[in-house]
Amino acid sequence: MPELVLLIEDEKDIRDLMRYHLERDGFRVTAVADGEEGLERVHAARPDVLVLDLMLPGRDGLDVLREVRNTPATRDLPVMVVTARSAEMDRLLGFEHGADDYLTKPFSPRELVARLRALVRRVRAGNAEAVVEVGDLRVDPFAREATWRGQLLPLTPREYELLKYLARHPGRVMSREELLRKVWGYDFVGETRTVDVHVRNLRAKLGSHMIETVTGSGYKMVAPRAAS
Numbered sequence: 001m002p003e004l005v006l007l008i009e010d011e012k013d014i015r016d017l018m019r020y021h022l023e024r025d026g027f028r029v030t031a032v033a034d035g036e037e038g039l040e041r042v043h044a045a046r047p048d049v050l051v052l053d054l055m056l057p058g059r060d061g062l063d064v065l066r067e068v069r070n071t072p073a074t075r076d077l078p079v080m081v082v083t084a085r086s087a088e089m090d091r092l093l094g095f096e097h098g099a100d101d102y103l104t105k106p107f108s109p110r111e112l113v114a115r116l117r118a119l120v121r122r123v124r125a126g127n128a129e130a131v132v133e134v135g136d137l138r139v140d141p142f143a144r145e146a147t148w149r150g151q152l153l154p155l156t157p158r159e160y161e162l163l164k165y166l167a168r169h170p171g172r173v174m175s176r177e178e179l180l181r182k183v184w185g186y187d188f189v190g191e192t193r194t195v196d197v198h199v200r201n202l203r204a205k206l207g208s209h210m211i212e213t214v215t216g217s218g219y220k221m222v223a224p225r226a227a228s
Contacts, residue, residue, distance in 0.1 A: 003120055006047035007031040008038035008064065009082065010056050014105070018051065018082075021109035022116070035059030039067060042074055049116055054083035054094065062097055069098035069156060076144060078119045078157045082107070095197045100158040101184070118185035122161055132167045135223040137210060139164045153205050158183070162198050166211060166221040175218040195219075 005027045009015040012033070019029045030045055032038050035056045042050065050068065054061035061081065068074045081099040094102055101115050132139040136149045139160075146153045146163055155163065162183050166174070174182075176192035184194075199211055199219055212222050 002026050002028050003048035004028045004030065004045065005049050005051055005116065006038065006041055006045060007051045008033075008035060008056065008061070009051070009053045010034060011053075017109065018112060021113055025113045025117075027116070033057075035061065035064045039064055042068060042077070043071075047077070049119055050077055050079045051112075051116070052079055052081050052099075054081055062094070065094070065097045065099060075154060076157055076160070080112075080115060080119065082112070095158075095194055096201070098156040098159075100156060115185075119157070122157075122185065132164065134167045134170050134210070134221060137163075137167060137206070139167050148206055155202075155205065159198055159202055159205075162195075163202055163206070166219065170221045170223055173214045173217050173220045179218070 005022055007015060007018055007022070007029055009018065009031065010033045015031050015033065019031050022029050030041055030047065032041055036059045038052070038056075039059070041047075052061050052064060056064070061083070065079060065081070068077055068079065078100050079098065080101040080103060081094045082103045082105065083094075084105045100119060103112060103115060131141070137146065138148075139146045141164065144157075144160060146155055146160060153163075162179065165179065165183050176195040179195050180192065199213075203211055210221060212220050214220060
């Protein structure tokens, strides 16, 4: 069955345009105009992907995003933020609250579709991969879960993908540009701080000892030494 996209966008012309192009590309689409109704649809419809405008009447997009990430049933829902805001700090704020991708208005409908397809592909691809273990870290692509010493890590979809990629290449230094290309699936020109934000979030949940900063180069996953 085609993936269901929940679209929360208050501008009718933009909402209708996005819906048209997404449905033409094979997605099923449910579209609403405000954050409160959007949250109700998130829980009722259980969409595969959420496309969320930040500037919404009443309950704004960041508030919606916080609730989605803080609710166990929706914590792993892929979220693309779409907004007229273009400042770097606004983008980073969206990522810090758990957005998986960010598209700034005005945008090409083709780019919207391509980025959503990239999110969906990565969810599907995870189901065919083997379990990865690095020390006490265990990443299960089939369940799309990661545990640390048996405890489930509360990861957003993008944090999960980044952790999985790092864990699959322990000990190898990876540049921010490589991580953007391999984890995000396309080039984020001038947006390498996006990686730093996600690494910081991972360290807060996993501990700083597992992901090492290599000055001037990037990051690497390190396995803890076995106790003697």
